[in-house]
Amino acid sequence: MKRTFSPQAQAELSEILADFPNKKSALLMVLRLAEREFGSVDNEAMELVAASCEVSVAHVLGMVTFYTHFKRPFHGKHRFMVCATLMCSIGGPQGKTDDALAVLKEKLNLEPGERTDDALFSVEKVECLADCNRPPVVQKDNAHHVHMNREQMTRLVEDLLKQEGLPSSHYAGKSPVRMDPTIPFVSVKQSIPAK
Numbered sequence: 040m041k042r043t044f045s046p047q048a049q050a051e052l053s054e055i056l057a058d059f060p061n062k063k064s065a066l067l068m069v070l071r072l073a074e075r076e077f078g079s080v081d082n083e084a085m086e087l088v089a090a091s092c093e094v095s096v097a098h099v100l101g102m103v104t105f106y107t108h109f110k111r112p113f114h115g116k117h118r119f120m121v122c123a124t125l126m127c128s129i130g131g132p133q134g135k136t137d138d139a140l141a142v143l144k145e146k147l148n149l150e151p152g153e154r155t156d157d158a159l160f161s162v163e164k165v166e167c168l169a170d171c172n173r174p175p176v177v178q179k180d181n182a183h184h185v186h187m188n189r190e191q192m193t194r195l196v197e198d199l200l201k202q203e204g205l206p207s208s209h210y211a212g213k214s215p216v217r218m219d220p221t222i223p224f225v226s227v228k229q230s231i232p233a234k
């Protein structure tokens with residue numbers, strides 16, 4: 040399905056593009072706009088962004104797969120990104136990466152790279168979240184959480200389960216789905232100059 044921006048997003052797009060001497064430089068901001076507008080960056084959104092910024096779809100795909108923060112259609116509604124870079128892996132008195140991951144396994148039965156079969160939750164290990172002096176750091180969608188010891192992490196997950204109307208043990212024994220980040224097929228139109 041071909042995507043188009045709503046009139047409001049189109050107005051925002053024009054403002055963004057006006058700030059840059061060439062449209063290619065606005066790519067990250069236009070991707071953010073598309074993510075907000077469509078809920079995630081899927082193939083059709085990438086095609087629209089490519090056309091808006093006058094770059095190839097392959098270029099947009101490269102950007103989306105380089106920056107792990109862009110939400111893709113295969114992620115869960117609630118997306119946990121757990122920092123697994125050195126400072127969080129070593130951790131401190133508050134805990135470390137493995138503690139946060141252990142709670143996610145215990146409560147949601149998810150390992151990194153997996154999503155619940157109802158697509159409500161997903162878990163990933165990511166690189167540094169730029170808050171190295173407050174480990175372990177976890178990002179839940181756009182919210183940044185620091186010093187995520189087992190208690191804080193448990194509270195965060197249980198609150199979300201409650202918000203979704205699910206009991207605390209809902210995912211016990213349920214099989215997760217492996218997220219497939221395989222680069223999807225996207226049509227790339229090449230125009231070959233006459234000479």
Ligand code: FES
Pocket residue numbers: 122123124125126127128167168169170171172174176
């Ligand atoms: S190492 Fe985890 S935030 Fe930097």
